[in-house]
Amino acid sequence: MESDVDRIEPPGDRANRSASRLIQNEATTEIPVHLLFRDEPGPRPGPVRLGPAVVASRQGTGEQPRYRRRVPAPAARPAPETDPALVERPARVLPGAVGVIAGACGTAGCVLTSWWAGALPPLAVAALRLPAGAGAGLGLPQWAAYAGAGVLGLSGIGGLTRGRTGRAWVLGLFGRYAGTVRRTGLLWVNPLARRRRVDVRLRHWRSEPMPAADPGGVGLRVAVLVVWRVRDTARAALGIDDHERYLRECVEAALLRVPVEAPGGAPGAADAAEGALTRLVARDAEPVGLEVFRVRPARVEYVPEVAAAMHRRGVAALDARQRATMVTSVVDSVEDTVTRLTTRGLVELDDYERKVLVRDLTVAFCAGRRGPGPAVGMDMFN
Known part of the structure; x- marks a missing residue:
């Protein structure tokens, strides 16, 4: 028995209306063509819950299920094992x-x-x-x-x-x-x-040179100054035997994780390295009753294997900076001299005479600044 809609609407219009509803349905998604003919070997895993809905393979569409990769959570760092009863308390006197x-x-x-x-x-x-x-x-x-x-x-x-x-x-x-x-x-x-x-007073300890590295991976030897004191006497006296030996091991472990700025580096990087070293050593020394206030690299030098090469590199960079500064100063002086001569009308120069004058002034100024020897900039005008 046909319904009222069947009697009123022709079959063609009803089919078109069904197709339009199917395309505009919110549950229907666009299917890529390359997914319709993909055949994955092996058993297909079950649906995985993604948010409030479950996305699985849709029957009749050929769409493959989408899976979310589960990233394992990082393991929590276990706290140091300490005796709960080993906490400083006042004695009866x-x-x-x-x-x-x-x-x-x-x-x-x-x-x-x-x-x-x-x-x-x-x-x-x-x-x-x-x-x-x-x-x-x-x-x-x-x-x-x-x-x-x-x-x-x-x-x-x-x-x-x-x-x-x-x-x-x-x-x-x-x-x-x-x-x-x-x-x-x-x-x-x-x-x-x-x-x-x-001894519960504020103390400082200076280490012997320890191995370290700069941000570029170049080997360094660093002597560290540590400012510290005993905060919990029970843990400090009964937990470890030698305080300075324990601090030495903590500092050596921290230097392997924190890069230290090489000699002559930026002061901001040195302050950042000092803060990172202080935090790491203070965290390692807290369970044994030691309070660390500052870990400062007191002396930083290259290892003997690379010290000579870095020294030559530094000398070359310094010489290059000095040469660049001198050439800039000479060029500024020559420009100022030529400009004053032509502006005041003392000389009238064409292009060739101007080049000759500039060359002669450059040679004179370079020879006066460097003393006897070949002048810088002489070859650029020949």
């Missing part, structure tokens, strides 16, 4: 007066125990104005008193230490980190703790 008092009490206890046992000499008893003792002898109570007084005196005197400005004490108790002492003055710490002195 007491004022130095506590140790002095404990030492004095222990000494007094030993003296009194000796008087109690009758072992104190009569002259000492008379000097201390002590009553005559009964002379009980060295028994178990006397030995116990000696032990207690001795432990008290040794603990008080053995725990005394002096804190100085710019120095710190890293304490370790039975193989474990017990804290850091940054206070100054007379202090009392646990006498059983092991003490490590650490």
Whole structure:
């Protein structure tokens, strides 16, 4: 049964309308001719989701699917493995007066125990104005008193230490980190703790010449000046053995990645290299408790293999610049002289006479500037 549209519209118009709708459809895309007859060997992969839609091979059109190349994400740089507990923290200390008092009490206890046992000499008893003792002898109570007084005196005197400005004490108790002492003055710490002195002042270290390269790949030897200090005493004292050796290795690794400007280069490039070196060395030194403020190339020179060739090249470039400057000055002088002579009407010259005058003035000026010897520019007028 025909619809109302079939009855109203003729078949030809209906076919044309369908074709026009098919061409104007948004889902239909233009198909290149060379894709209609392309036959790829091997199994065809499945559709790949591109944005909100899935683009695959269209049935009946011969269009091949389009695929997006997946670029793997760069692997994240793992953080250095450090002990979370190895972080600087203040140690428990007491004022130095506590140790002095404990030492004095222990000494007094030993003296009194000796008087109690009758072992104190009569002259000492008379000097201390002590009553005559009964002379009980060295028994178990006397030995116990000696032990207690001795432990008290040794603990008080053995725990005394002096804190100085710019120095710190890293304490370790039975193989474990017990804290850091940054206070100054007379202090009392646990006498059983092991003490490590650490210099926390600002320091600088100058390296020996290290291998490097300039932006053009020419070999260099660079002596670097590093300004640094210890920021975390726990990691610096217990994490590495030699600070300067660690800095040397960090600087040497950074020089292999950052090109250094050759001698006589632009100052801006030297500042950029200094900033890059500082960032790399500071990042490598941070996990071990070192703070790096500046890494500056103090002396830059070519390696012996290319030093002679670069010296000759520099001398030649300098001589060329001097020659160019001298020729420019001579030409300006000759031009000014000829212009003044002709402008003021002192001489009237035709083209040939002008050329002769210019040649003679050029030879005279070059000979006067260079001294005896062949003049520059003489051959250009012959």
